[in-house]
Amino acid sequence: MKQGETEMRIAIIGTGNVGSAIARGLKGKGHDVLLGARNPQTAEVAELVSATDATPMFPAAAAAEAEIIVLALPWGGAETAVKALGPLEDKTVIDCMNPLGMVEGALGLTLGHSNSGGEMVQGWIPGAHVVKTLNQVGAEIMAKNDTLPQRPVMFMAGDDAAAKARVAALLTDLGFAAMDAGDITKARLLEPFGMVWINQALFRGKGRNWAFAAVEG
Ligand SMILES: NC(=O)c1ccc[n+]([C@@H]2O[C@H](COP(=O)([O-])OP(=O)(O)OC[C@H]3O[C@@H](n4cnc5c(N)ncnc54)[C@H](OP(=O)(O)O)[C@@H]3O)[C@@H](O)[C@H]2O)c1
Structure with a gap:
C-alpha cells in the first residue's frame, strides 16, 4: 500500500x-x-492542533468517530480511561503503552512471561481488535525518522489480520518497516523489547535518537 493511499480516521487518545x-x-x-x-x-492541545491540522475532541467522542484508536496513555489508570471510551466493537485499537512501574526500586515492566499489557487491554475491550505496537522506540522517532540511515523496524502483535494490515499501513506512513510478530500473546515479547530501548536510551546513556532496524540478506 502506498503512503497516503488509504485515508483513515484515527483517534489518538492522550496528547x-x-x-x-x-x-x-x-x-x-x-x-x-x-x-x-x-x-x-x-x-x-491548541499548539498541537495548529501544528498538525488534527481536530481536538473529548476522548469518547473521538473514539466513537474513528476506525482506528491509538491508546497513548500512562499505564496507571489506563483501564479506567480505556473503558470510558465507550463501545469499541470491531474497531482497530493500537496499544503503544508499556506496563511500566517501579519494580525492585527501578523502572521496569510490572507484567510479563505469562501475561502482557497488550493482552490485558484486549481483555478490557474484547470486541475490539487490539494491536500492540509503537512501544519499541521513543516518541521522537515516531514523529520523525527520515534522517536515520535505515528505515527502523516496528513489530506488531494482534489477533486480527485485517486490523494488522491497517496498522501496517499506518506504520509505513510513520516511516517504519512493519513486521508481524504474531498474535496478541506476542506482546509478551514486544514489551520487554521496548524495555531494551528504554534501558539503552535512559540508563546506558545512548540517548533517544536511534531505533532498531532489521537487516536482511
Ligand atoms: N514517551 C515515550 O517515548 C514512549 C515511547 C513508547 C511508548 N510509550 C508509552 O506510551 C504511553 C504514553 O506515554 P507518554 O510519554 O506520551 O505519556 P505522557 O506524556 O504522560 O502523556 C499521557 C497523556 O495521557 C493523557 N491522559 C492521562 N489520563 C487520561 C485519561 N484518563 N483520559 C484521557 N487522557 C488521559 C494525559 O492527559 P493530561 O495532559 O490531561 O494529563 C496525556 O495527554 C505510556 O504508556 C508509555 O509507556 C512512551
Whole structure:
C-alpha cells in the first residue's frame, strides 16, 4: 500500500509525548486525525492542533468517530480511561503503552512471561481488535525518522489480520518497516523489547535518537 493511499480516521487518545508525536508523524499523510484529550481547550492541545491540522475532541467522542484508536496513555489508570471510551466493537485499537512501574526500586515492566499489557487491554475491550505496537522506540522517532540511515523496524502483535494490515499501513506512513510478530500473546515479547530501548536510551546513556532496524540478506 502506498503512503497516503488509504485515508483513515484515527483517534489518538492522550496528547502527551507519544500522542503528539504520532499526530505530528501523520501530518500530511492523508488521514483524518482526531485528538482525544480530556482538556481539549488547553494551550498545549491548541499548539498541537495548529501544528498538525488534527481536530481536538473529548476522548469518547473521538473514539466513537474513528476506525482506528491509538491508546497513548500512562499505564496507571489506563483501564479506567480505556473503558470510558465507550463501545469499541470491531474497531482497530493500537496499544503503544508499556506496563511500566517501579519494580525492585527501578523502572521496569510490572507484567510479563505469562501475561502482557497488550493482552490485558484486549481483555478490557474484547470486541475490539487490539494491536500492540509503537512501544519499541521513543516518541521522537515516531514523529520523525527520515534522517536515520535505515528505515527502523516496528513489530506488531494482534489477533486480527485485517486490523494488522491497517496498522501496517499506518506504520509505513510513520516511516517504519512493519513486521508481524504474531498474535496478541506476542506482546509478551514486544514489551520487554521496548524495555531494551528504554534501558539503552535512559540508563546506558545512548540517548533517544536511534531505533532498531532489521537487516536482511
Ligand atoms: N514517551 C515515550 O517515548 C514512549 C515511547 C513508547 C511508548 N510509550 C508509552 O506510551 C504511553 C504514553 O506515554 P507518554 O510519554 O506520551 O505519556 P505522557 O506524556 O504522560 O502523556 C499521557 C497523556 O495521557 C493523557 N491522559 C492521562 N489520563 C487520561 C485519561 N484518563 N483520559 C484521557 N487522557 C488521559 C494525559 O492527559 P493530561 O495532559 O490531561 O494529563 C496525556 O495527554 C505510556 O504508556 C508509555 O509507556 C512512551
